[in-house]
Amino acid sequence: MATADAPLCFRTRRLTKIYGDGATAVHALRGVDLDLPEGEMIVLLGPSGSGKSTLLNILGGLDHATSGEFLFRGQDMSEAKQSALTRYRRRHVGFVFQFYNLMPSLTARENVALVTEIAEDPMTPEEALALVGLEARLDHFPAQLSGGEQQRVAIARAVAKRPEVLLCDEPTGALDSATGVRVLEALQTVNDQLNSTTLIITHNSGVADMAHRVVTFSDGRIGEVRQNAERTPPRELAW
């Protein structure tokens, strides 16, 4: 689906992020230049503290860069205000976290509806949950679902608004391998069917084989960007 000459979803230049100042300053990003085409599935690899989460947070509009340029579909987001960032997240971005972050007081269907109610052209909650294989668990509360099921509800919630971008921070970090594979399959289905640019942070280098593109981080910089000629289906990944 994705091709190298597709329009750019994200473009960053000399992107830096420094937490704190003076002697205690932590350089989380030290000048990141990255071009990510629309519709690709990209896996970000790297040890803890290498800057991948920081980048994801900036790309997702959760945080501001200290300096540098960040464009979303050609639009400069570097100086966007809080309200603009909220709008950006609301319209264009879907998030999936390691710990699901579902609303415990809402059922699977209602957790998805939470987002579809404020989106412009959403799918129905039932469609979104079917996409991740949870059509049978619509009216279950998070407490009644397994970890993998909860994560798939989180994916359904993230994709129900048909986002241009899907950002996943360690989506399988809290799951066993069999469950993890089901979650990755769900992510791949979404990427294939909705053409959402999908960024996945993981510690598990095996996951990289399912991506179009793999970006490796170390010490706040990009070490390597490689494209997979062949993508491995999640079921066949080395876990």
Next chain:
Amino acid sequence: MSRRRLVLLRATDRKLLRDLRAMWLQALAIALVIGAGVSVHLLAVGMLSSLEQTRDAYYERHRFAHVWAPVVRAPENLMPRLRGIDGVQAVETRVRAPALFDLDDMSEPASGEVLSLPDGREPHVNRLYLAEGHLPAPGRRDEAVLLDSFAAAHGLEIGAQVRATIRGGRETLTVVGRAYSPEHVYAIAPGQLVPDDRLFGVAWMSREALGEMAGQGGAFNEAAIRLMRGVSEDAVIAALDALLAPYGAPGAYGREDQLSDAFLTSELEQLETMGAILPPIFLAVAAFLVNVVVARLIATERSAIGLMKAFGYSDRAVILHYLKFVAAIAAIGVAVGVAVGVWLGRGMAGLYADYYKFPFLVFQADARDYLLAIGVATLAVCGSAMISVRRAARLAPAEAMTPPPPPDYSRALGSRITAWTMLDQQSRMILRQITRWPGRAAFTAIGVATSGALLIGTLFFTDSMEVMTASYFNLANRYDLAASFVEPRGRTAYYSLAQAPGVVAAEPYRVVSARLRNGNREERAALTGAPPEAQLSRLLDSSGRSITPPPGGLVLSRDLAIKLDIAAGETLEIEITEGRRPTVHIPVARVVTTLIGSAATMEIEDLNALLREGPVVSGVNMIVDSSRLDALYADLKAAPGVAGVSLHRLAERNFRELMDQNMGRNILIYTGFAAVIAAGVVYNSVRISLAERERELASLRVLGFTRGEVSYILLGEIALLTVAALPAGALGGAALARFLASAMSSDLYRLPFIIRPGTFGFAGAVVLFVAAASGLIVRRRLDRIDIVAVLKTRE
């Protein structure tokens, strides 16, 4: 080993201090609620015990009489027989005469009385507290000691002169002393409600001199008696009445009918009632609030507790740590409460000192009162902390450190209602939060409702007093002033007053003292004769219509009817204790509710007929052209037959001033306390809710919800609960007001149970405002929430 433990302990103490600092606003909110409970308790019980102790000490030291036995005129040689009555410890006979004072600094006459002091010695009963000067020299017609408050109100120093009409005779008195008297702690003219120091005067003179002036040479017209401990007052009164009946005794009476003591006692009873009701409510609310808040606070400390245990702290050490934490909060609360309570108490003692003339009055709460307040506060706080900390400490460290599983909402109450499809998801979250934790929701709602109820229950006094005042001054008693005669006078005396300068309308009245009896029940009362269709002083039924006693019948006020256990249609035995002293049987035609004072009223001609006297009157009620008041006052002061003048309009003004002053202060105090409770409940509920749901709310921000939308979920719940609590608070407040209305009513007045809609509105507005302000403070925190940081941490 011990050194290492010391270091560790220091680390936990540092944690404690930092926790306190981090949560200072929450801790302060809890501390203030405790403080409110403690200070209301101290104020009420402290004021009560201060007044009681002061009164008891004053009465004892100055030998305040137990019984007064007035007569028309009795020979002094009755003394041995008076002393010989069983149970009598001391007797003092004296002369008591009404007086009208004419003062340079005001045109109105001041009413009052002159009392004799034994010549050459201190009285055995009712001793004065001489603030300055000396007692009158024996036989000096021109020397008098004045009631200190009266002298002070007119700037009369030692050596100053006062003109007075004493039993018709004009005298000029020189002030030789200023004194307090246990008989005049509440120095008030008959028929008045609040003291006016300028308008009520008391003078003490030599027995010999006053005896001459009042035509009581070698005789007395009142005996004041102190009883031995444990003696039946009724038996002594019966013996006195038997002994003194031949001398025109209207009947001896005890302290309950002594005006000053009756007011003081009624005030103390009210304080006692307030003290028995309000402080326990405040303390209970504080305990309840603290209990819940501390429990939830400690629940949010779950992982910290696990961590401490993982480091090897024992359960006891952990419990102790959190006990210290809440004990610190309790200590702040108690300190604030004691300081505010004592401060308010001193202020209140100052106000009491304006109205109750004690030579000394210091606000002082007993050690017992302090201990009780501190004990309840500490128990409430530490008890609740103990329970929740032990629950947390029981968990294995590893379990305590992992986040609790997501709460299961599938078992929540009313899931059908909350699944209703019309709801948007945010509102659904609000409703589910409430139905999942109904106890918490109820706590918040009850706390807010209690705040509203306390506010209504205390503010209702304003409404009630307003109705009472309006009814008494504007509807029932519409005269501007009343003049009473030294002795009953013929109709001509009435006509001459009716034609006095400035008098627009006048109506006569006749009043005699009487004993009302029904079976074995007996009450002393003033029996009033009123002209038919009286306009100036009327009895009103509950709908405000004027009631006229039918010929031959009596109208009785409800308080008397209840005490005598008599209903309309039944016949009352009346023993008139003046003049010919007839005993008659008269049917009770109507029973009416009077808000102030009691009434037993019949037609004036019926009363004249019963007494077999001509058409005589005791006094005249008048409406006066205010521009000609001074001329009228001059006339009244010069009229020898006028014993006293009751300035009704001035009395109303004084009463309203007192009310405004007291009510304004009370409204401020109770509004403050209610606001503290509402703020304590709402702020803590929302703040803890934020701590518990920070992650949920941050997730919503990530999903693209605006700050406003996220605040809606947090504050919508408290808003809903507050709105739900308002009607409950209104009902609770009405119930409290109803209870207080009956509990605080006394022989002197009855508080009607009336709450104006405006009071509900004001209470509601205060509660809503405080809730909104408390909620918005938390919202500012929510706005500043660091989304990324929250999502990174695992619960």
